[in-house]
Amino acid sequence: MTQSAPLQEQRIDKWLFFARIVKSRSLAQELLSSGAVRLNRVKVQHNARVVRAGDVLTIAIANRVRVLRIAAIGIRRGPAAEAATLYFDLAGEGGSAEAVEKSIPE
Numbered sequence: 001m002t003q004s005a006p007l008q009e010q011r012i013d014k015w016l017f018f019a020r021i022v023k024s025r026s027l028a029q030e031l032l033s034s035g036a037v038r039l040n041r042v043k044v045q046h047n048a049r050v051v052r053a054g055d056v057l058t059i060a061i062a063n064r065v066r067v068l069r070i071a072a073i074g075i076r077r078g079p080a081a082e083a084a085t086l087y088f089d090l091a092g093e094g095g096s097a098e099a100v101e102k103s104i105p106e
Contacts, residue, residue: 007073008052008053009050009051010073010074011048012039013028013048015051016028016032018074018083019083020080021061031059031061032044032046036059038059039055051070055070056068057087067089069090070087072085074086
């Protein structure tokens with residue numbers, strides 16, 4: 001049996017589900033089609049859009065905006081501690097608006 005290479009990219013709806021940003025893939029698809037998600041400053045409305053490590057997601061959800069840098073591609077929906085390793089929260093505590101703005105690729 002051969003060892004497969006680690007995933008380099010993944011559909012955005014799967015990543016949102018694996019990272020526990022949403023509770024189901026269908027909710028991820030609704031969030032995307034509503035226009036509440038931006039990938040590297042570009043509005044995403046298609047579920048099949050591909051994300052990679054290093055991409056920055058801006059997500060308007062539950063009356064707040066989350067800015068996340070993708071650290072890794074998920075292979076399953078695991079416990080919350082495992083899901084938290086898939087991203088860095090750029091707008092978290094101590095993150096200034098300028099620092100977040102500079103960290104998003106053009």
